[in-house]
Amino acid sequence: MQIRIRETDFTLLAEKALWRPDTEQLIIADIHLGKASHFRKAGISIPADSVLEDMRRLDLLMKSHQPKEVILLGDLFHSSYNREWHLFESFLESFPGIQFILVKGNHDILKKDRYELPNFSVMDTWEDGMFLYSHEPMEHADKFVFSGHVHPGITLSGKGKQHLSLPCFHISPKQAVLPAFGKLTGLYILDRNEKDNYYLVYNGIVRKV
């Protein structure tokens, strides 16, 4: 699904990520790696399959789009350090020519030196031309803001007392909130308003509401 923001084309991907063709940038929010191991450490044992699946999806996305740069909108890693971070490190190593930029989220609490990797940089927010990348949604006087954090979703209700809750992109005139990429994440159900646009993501489909 194509949309235009500030005279720039963007593609909303059904993989719950955003693609900017002109600069070949991939934008992803809230992967929450390490959540499974985090639970396991706390005595709640989660089989690691779910983590691997997130990494697989990430890998596929990289291969299908071949980005030059990947912008991670925070909450990359769910918790304090655990073995799953290695998975991500070797993932980075397998894409040596690609720059990864993490704008830090509230969950990104790893020690600084963990982030010292060759093709990886970390900042609190990042400004790039007329765009600003941040973990939490925010208003900016003249820049358009991309963010995550919220895990936005929408509930559809209709006849026969039917309800469906699905993740979505939330695009308003001055900012865009991305759906959470990670599988082990919940949904925050939005109240829709007239001014904004909402794009549902489900089953490989992006659909405007």
Place this chain on the structure above:
Amino acid sequence: MNLAQTWFKQKGWKPHKFQKETWAAIKAGKSGLLNAPTGFGKTFAIWFGVIQHFYDHPKPKANKLHCLYISPLRALSKEIFLATNRVSHDLGLPYSIELRTGDSSMKDRTRQKKDKHQALITTPESMHLMLAAKGYREQFSNLAFVIIDEWHELLGSKRGVQIELALAHLKAINPNLRVWGISATIGNMEQAKDILLGPVSGHTEIIKANLEKKITINTVLPDEIEKFPWGGHLGLKLLPKLVPIIEESKSTLLFTNMRSQAETWYQQLLEQVPDLAGRIALHHSSIDFQTRKWVEEQLHSGSLKIVVCTSSLDLGVDFRPVDTIIQVGSAKGVARFIQRAGRSGHSPGEKSRIYFVPTNSLEIVEGSALKDAVRHQLIESRIPYVRSFDVLIQFMVTLGVSEGFQSESLYREIKTTHAFQSVTPEEWQWCLDFITRGGQSLGAYDEFHKVVLEDGLYRVTSKAIAARHRMNIGTIVGTSMMNVKVLGGKNLGTIEEAFISRLKPGNVFWFAGRNLELHSVKDMTAIVRASKEKNGIIPSWLGGKMPLSSQLSSSIRKALTHYKEGGKLDEELKKLKPLFELQQEVSHLPGNDELLIEKLKTREGYHIFMYPFDGRLVHEGMATLLSYRIGLLTPVTFSISMNDYGFELLSDQDIQVEELIDNNLFSDEFVYEDAIRSINSSQMAQRRFRDIASIAGLVFTGYPGQEKKTRHLQASSQLFFKVFEDNEEQNLLLLQAYDEVINFELEISRQQAAFRRINTQKIVVTYPTKPTPFCFAIMVARFREVYSNEPIEVRVEKLLKQIEKK
């Protein structure tokens, strides 16, 4: 010396016939089941047999444990502890009794291990904890008796399975062990005895006390049925009619089915009858333990006029002053109704008196049905759990923690239990694999390598695993609860975390009979302060969704038929006459030989209502199964609602159910298979699996005081569920989850019986234009399930089309 004779003479009492029979049976070396109600000396019936045996068989090892008394209720244990010690004291018998429950302090437990006493009163959980301690074989080596109190309560639960396992193991240590159970009347008395005793040496016997108390049942009826609501479950409408009943009684217990309902009733009673202040109290399982204890003490002393309560007061020590019971809403079962009625009228020669308060108009018919069922003593059976591999795995690790076990001999033991008699050698091997290597799918994770095999003995060698396991022993998995505490003050009780998490500081809610404002949340404690605001939210607790029993269901069908056939009407049916006439006019009033289906179109969509009168679980199962069968012919999404009388399939399309009926919609073939297929897409098995995973020790519920939030527990058990489904379809715990859903949540045998019955019934389809007295309550129900076999894309498009039209 005959101890019983001496003691009864001392007291100037005369023993009951059943007591003498029991003493004789125990003397003759029998094991058995005593069927007696509370409050008639059932404990003494067993107890004098036990101490007489001790007296008659003096042994050099007289300072070893001679009798183990297991009671499911701590309150009762205390009572028995006092009574039995008094007997020893009166007779000057060197027979001392100790009490050990979850409440016992570490100090007490250590002392108990050292001190020599002859009997121990304990709970099923504490019993298993003892098996998790080194030296238990020695401790139990001289055991002559095990007494299981309230066996009817334990039988239908996994705690019953715990008992079966412990008994099998104790019998292996002491082949001459005698086992005695005490049980209230249930439908399957003979089976209850066989399960409890298992293969014991010597003869067995059921002794019946035949002392059932007389019960007076009254239904509280509205003056005008026309003004009485068709739906709802609170029943406050009839509150004014209860005031004179409460006033004229010495002391009243008012039972509701849900905690939230108890809170509402308490609040309303105080508001409408202000002079009850100081003489009314609230009692339910979320209220602080100390407060509950205080309420119980006040009940004993007779200083309370009325206590609003839930099943928290179903069992326990009798309150002599209580002479009246009020049951608000359906009692759901005959046994439960009788049990509750029996909480009143304990003074000699007194009757039990119970008032049934219907909460909606159709429920009035239950008053009529209950009277009939009580008259004919149609008491429900307790269905025992079988093949509860979670409990078995827990038990295996328990033995591993203490003295270890040998595979072959333990397999032989568990095969003697009713619960595990069908376990095959392969299944047993699976369990061994599971505790030693995490089975097929979890082998990679060390934390599931709990037990190791050393020299033919399975043992837990890690201290950390042993400590965790001891903390996890038990089969009752709670929902995550938060303490509620007054700012700078005392504990009020506990509330589901899910409720608190919906509140913001400053919000007002009603709990423990007070209006409270949430101040802050710290760890797992909600800090509150008193609020002056009138209206707070009342927390909704889980549970309270017990289904109507089949005994009561069939009594209701019988009452409707009786009415239709022009039989003599009792006051309930007389009152219902205008309502039934209306139902007959706008739709149809079904008799025993008919199944009524109503089709109705409203703004919400197309409704199909069916009324099998089989209880809500069977209805939920039938509704899902019929959705599945309809879905085979056409893609469809249903919103499903049900109550104890019928269910609704609500859809956005008109379903030609008439044609489907001719097409074998109600076929009684493949009910089991279709039920399994229809729940595949649902969440039921996953929900069941949460408890199973916790009992089997897959997920750790946390150290005391820092319990994990259940939300996380749920999340992780769901992941296990998925892993097992993807990689290990034959995982016994996974299969158990499905079996439990089939047997306990869908009540498959009742469902099959219902389908067979429907096939003999005439199906009547009506097309009312407005909601009928029958369908109204189902239609407005808030809790709904969804069944869908439409692709998600189609559902989204349909929903969006409706939204975009607006």
